[in-house]
Amino acid sequence: MNDQPPRQHPLGMDTFGFGAAPEGLTARAGAPLQPGMPAAGREAIEDAIRQVHDPEIPVNIYDLGLIYGLDIHPDGSVAIEMTLTAPACPVAGEMPQQVAEAVAGAEGVGEVQVTLTWDPPWTPERMSEDAKLALGMF
Numbered sequence: 001m002n003d004q005p006p007r008q009h010p011l012g013m014d015t016f017g018f019g020a021a022p023e024g025l026t027a028r029a030g031a032p033l034q035p036g037m038p039a040a041g042r043e044a045i046e047d048a049i050r051q052v053h054d055p056e057i058p059v060n061i062y063d064l065g066l067i068y069g070l071d072i073h074p075d076g077s078v079a080i081e082m083t084l085t086a087p088a089c090p091v092a093g094e095m096p097q098q099v100a101e102a103v104a105g106a107e108g109v110g111e112v113q114v115t116l117t118w119d120p121p122w123t124p125e126r127m128s129e130d131a132k133l134a135l136g137m138f
Contacts, residue, residue, distance in 0.1 A: 021084075021092035025116040029097070030104030032111060033076035040108030045070065045078060048106040052098050054084075055091060059134050061099070065126025068117060076110035078103055083122045092116070 033039065049067060050060040057064065061082070069081035080099060084092055096114040104112045124137070 021087070021089075021096075021116055023116065023118050025093065025096060027096035027100040027114045028112065029100035030077075030110055030112045033108070037076065038108055039072060039074055039076040039110075040078075040106050042070070042072060044106050044108065045072060045103055048103045048109075049080075049099060051102050052095070054089075054095070057085070057135070059127075059131045061095070063128040063131035063134075064122075065128065065131070066122060076108055078109055078112045080112070080114045081117055082114060083117055085122050087118055 046062055049062040049070075052061050053059065054061060054064065054066075061067065064085070066084060067080060067082050069079070071079040073079075080103065082096060082099060084095060089095070096116050100112045100114045103109055103114075124132075127135075127137075
């Protein structure tokens with residue numbers, strides 16, 4: 001019998017990908033904008049977020065209602081607070097980084113910080129009508 005505890009992933013998941021990513025997990029991407037360069041607008045950032053999909057659900061994470069907060073600063077930096085459909089989501093440790101990189105790739109975006117939260121828990125009521133339609137929930 002093996003008395004050793006299971007090996008842990010640095011983000012709190014066991015070696016099989018199960019377990020919750022910790023509250024407050026933060027991912028960063030991007031670099032400061034050059035002085036005088038205009039900051040991206042909300043629509044451009046939302047479009048960038050819509051390029052990220054949960055691999056188990058054929059709907060982008062923005063329309064799933066996983067983005068809880070989006071702050072765009074005049075210097076082009078962006079702060080995002082997001083959640084996932086479940087704490088034990090297999091991509092819990094990867095999804096915030098995917099969001100940070102997608103947003104950092106948008107024109108007019110500087111440094112991006114994405115913070116994972118589990119409060120309040122996600123529910124299907126947060127989904128857009130488009131997402132509900134795509135998933136046959138009407």
